[in-house]
Amino acid sequence: MFWRWTAWKLGISAFVLFHVTATLAWVVPDSPVKAALFPAFRPYMIPLALWQSWGMFAPDPVQTTYTLEAEVVDSRGMGRIHEFASVADLPWWEKVPRFRHPKMAANLAIAEYEPQRVIAARHVVRTLGLPPEAFPVYVRLYYQVVKPPPPGSSAADPMEPRTIEDLAAFQFDSWDEVHRR
Template identity: 25%
Template sequence: MVVLALTIGVVWSMPDAEFKRRLLPVLQPVAVATGLEQDWRMYAPEPLGRLEFVEVRVIMANGVQRVWTPPRGDRVLGAFTWYHWQKLKENLVREPTIRVDMAHWVVRQVTELTERAARVQMVLRTELLPAPGTDGPRTVTEEILYDEILAGGQ
């Protein structure tokens, strides 16, 4: 029984392939009767097709560029704080109205009182992932979400 349950679990977790299609008719009656026919795609029906990263670039009056990225946190508490920054990143991509405030906040974070920021840019960097099971190259693109020349410094 244990071997049968493990076999069903493994077969149902496999990607669609000829081997799986041949075993399904044999295993399906037992799987349905025992509740082992879980379709794990319901938890991630469409795998991620791209990764998104937001960074804010602050160009100082002297030409030095500082780049701010959302914090990842440490190994212990990072998982708890990561979600906050992940949701902020998603909203920055979707909601143009919040970008100006975020850009100005970052300028304040990365400049000292004696420094002057001349420009701020918010950039969305996307990395297209190859289809599962392929080793194609990753395509990286950048899109400027917000760009402001700061008159008088921030």
């Protein structure tokens, strides 16, 4: 019985040490140590959305609202628009398990998250349920950007046009390429 408790404490301590080391390796300024440790912790940090982006603390923080969307065109030229879920529009009980989704969408613009952009594009095609004969398909990920309201006003003008910022484009030649495990 004592050995089980000791093993449990050692396991928890090892996990906490690993997590703290991964977090520190992620947030320290660029250095040779970070360059060596960063690849080892990436498979842990990115899928769990544990990374940080310091843009919100910068002297000039992000001041626009943007939504992630995708345009899909199949082999017959049929176009579809996929709107990623907006957590803000969900009731609280659906927001709680998805609170990391906006963070994922925001960070897709960072160059090092190219693998996540491919994952997002594949997700769109799977969600649309395109049959094998619809391939090849072309997927364009983009942001719809809304400027903040002017100082002193309470809300943005809903009629103001949104700007489109392209994020990435992919072509998937076969159904298997999208549904691979």
